Amino acid sequence: MSNIVVIGAQWGDEGKGKIIDILTKDTDYVVRYQGGNNAGHTVVVGKEEIILHLIPSGILHKNKKCIIGNGVVIDPEALLSEVSYVKAKGISIGDNLGISDQAHVIFPYHKVLDKLREEKFSKTKIGTTGRGIGPCYTDKFSRAGIRIADLYNERIFKDKLESNMEEKNAIFSKVYNYKKFSFEKIYEQYREYAKIMKPHICNCSVVLNQAIKKKKRILFEGAQGTLLDIDHGTYPFVTSSNSTSGGACVGTGVGPTKIDKAIGIVKAYTTRVGEGPFPTEFSAELLNKIRQKGREFGATTGRPRRCGWFDAVICKNAVTVNGLDAIAVTKLDVLDEMPVLKICVGYKYKDKLYTDFPADLEVLWKAKPVYIECPGWLKDTSQAKKYMDLPANARKYLRKIEQLAGAKIEIISIGSDRNQTLFV
Numbered sequence: 118m119s120n121i122v123v124i125g126a127q128w129g130d131e132g133k134g135k136i137i138d139i140l141t142k143d144t145d146y147v148v149r150y151q152g153g154n155n156a157g158h159t160v161v162v163g164k165e166e167i168i169l170h171l172i173p174s175g176i177l178h179k180n181k182k183c184i185i186g187n188g189v190v191i192d193p194e195a196l197l198s199e200v201s202y203v204k205a206k207g208i209s210i211g212d213n214l215g216i217s218d219q220a221h222v223i224f225p226y227h228k229v230l231d232k233l234r235e236e237k238f239s240k241t242k243i244g245t246t247g248r249g250i251g252p253c254y255t256d257k258f259s260r261a262g263i264r265i266a267d268l269y270n271e272r273i274f275k276d277k278l279e280s281n282m283e284e285k286n287a288i289f290s291k292v293y294n295y296k297k298f299s300f301e302k303i304y305e306q307y308r309e310y311a312k313i314m315k316p317h318i319c320n321c322s323v324v325l326n327q328a329i330k331k332k333k334r335i336l337f338e339g340a341q342g343t344l345l346d347i348d349h350g351t352y353p354f355v356t357s358s359n360s361t362s363g364g365a366c367v368g369t370g371v372g373p374t375k376i377d378k379a380i381g382i383v384k385a386y387t388t389r390v391g392e393g394p395f396p397t398e399f400s401a402e403l404l405n406k407i408r409q410k411g412r413e414f415g416a417t418t419g420r421p422r423r424c425g426w427f428d429a430v431i432c433k434n435a436v437t438v439n440g441l442d443a444i445a446v447t448k449l450d451v452l453d454e455m456p457v458l459k460i461c462v463g464y465k466y467k468d469k470l471y472t473d474f475p476a477d478l479e480v481l482w483k484a485k486p487v488y489i490e491c492p493g494w495l496k497d498t499s500q501a502k503k504y505m506d507l508p509a510n511a512r513k514y515l516r517k518i519e520q521l522a523g524a525k526i527e528i529i530s531i532g533s534d535r536n537q538t539l540f541v
């Protein structure tokens with residue numbers, strides 16, 4: 118297998134960064150295909166923790182090319198500060214980083230609009246990361262967006278920015294009673310960013326398809342998770358892109374016939390950040406226990422993550438909509454001290470049992486999860502070196518997940534470090 122897409126199978130933060138870093142060893146290119154710096158992907162090497170938001174998680178490996186694909190939305194200010202952050206960790210950034218000329222650009226007005234919308238319409242708030250992701254994708258799909266390539270054409274950039282700002286400034290003053298943005302300041306600032314980014318700009322589709330012809334291997338790095346996908350997630354409590362495996366094709370310009378395998382990253386329990394239904398969410402006592410043990414605080418915003426039992430309904434859905442060939446189960450060690458574990462196998466609402474993921478928000482908000490119970494293992498798993506070192510009940514729990522999800526487990530993660538990884 119050469120070209121692999123790796124996605125989050127839940128609501129994000131499944132440990133994609135860790136697993137992608139490990140899989141990078143056997144690949145040549147790592148490419149992000151959607152989302153933006155709303156993502157926070159953690160890679161731990163020894164005592165060093167590196168959190169990546171826009172730069173693909175393969176960047177720590179030498180001689181691997183990392184590309185930010187056309188489907189990503191790029192905040193140049195955030196990207197350049199991330200480049201400095203990564204360099205300060207001793208990682209060199211040069212030819213190893215590519216930026217698609219077709220990616221859309223996040224502007225200051227997108228970020229402000231994101232925050233103002235959440236504040237003003239608080240009843241319907243999503244709990245976004247406030248990074249301007251939704252407003253930038255809105256412009257993209259309304260065909261008003263500004264792409265990286267546009268920054269290098271003085272006339273086109275000027276025209277586009279002017280019309281965008283005319284519209285945005287009217288919205289700011291009339292809807293939000295917020296001060297107007299200055300065209301000149303943004304224009305000059307973004308021309309400056311463009312100069313700095315220039316050496317990295319590429320045609321992502323051409324680069325990757327040429328690489329495929331040369332039999333190079335590509336890893337497509339999903340951000341967010343299946344339940345945050347704009348089509349397949351808990352809409353409207355989702356992000357604004359296709360975080361499922363299908364997004365890899367449109368977000369890079371590589372055809373589906375060129376992708377050989379899809380791997381889903383699955384946390385051994387469930388978490389979500391932000392608003393929206395979460396059928397298996399824990400009550401306060403369990404929540405605190407798992408949140409502390411699993412250090413469940415957002416890698417991007419630092420917000421405490423909501424936590425709950427493993428939900429096989431959403432996992433089965435993720436296997437289906439992503440066409441998963443295999444899953445990687447992460448954070449098994451976090452459950453080491455639990456005497457009993459629950460797995461949700463269906464939702465019950467008004468006498469109806471749902472075993473397929475329902476679209477109806479009322480069902481998702483109000484349904485009672487139907488659980489099966491598994492005995493815990495009450496042993497430390499974090500030092501296991503091979504699958505058979507895991508306690509019998511841990512292996513049983515994993516087998517149950519595998520059976521209910523309908524995809525085989527290929528990787529098990531028992532700690533954030535690279536060597537706390539078991540291959541089945």
Ligand code: GDP
Binds near residue numbers: 130135447
């Ligand atoms: P991502 O967004 O999917 O890349 O995940 P995040 O980086 O936002 O969150 C995952 C967190 O769990 C990070 O702090 C990782 O270092 C950590 N992590 C990953 N795998 C494991 C694991 O198997 N056990 C434990 N205890 N932590 C893990």
Ligand code: IMO
Binds near residue numbers: 243249341342357
């Ligand atoms: P990674 O890649 C977890 C959530 C936000 C919010 C919703 C919409 O680290 O798994 P947005 O800013 O995208 O418009 O917010 O999506 N969200 C994430 N939750 N992990 C992420 O990324 C997320 N990216 C966005 O909390 O509920």
Ligand code: MG
Binds near residue numbers: 417
């Ligand atoms: Mg994350």
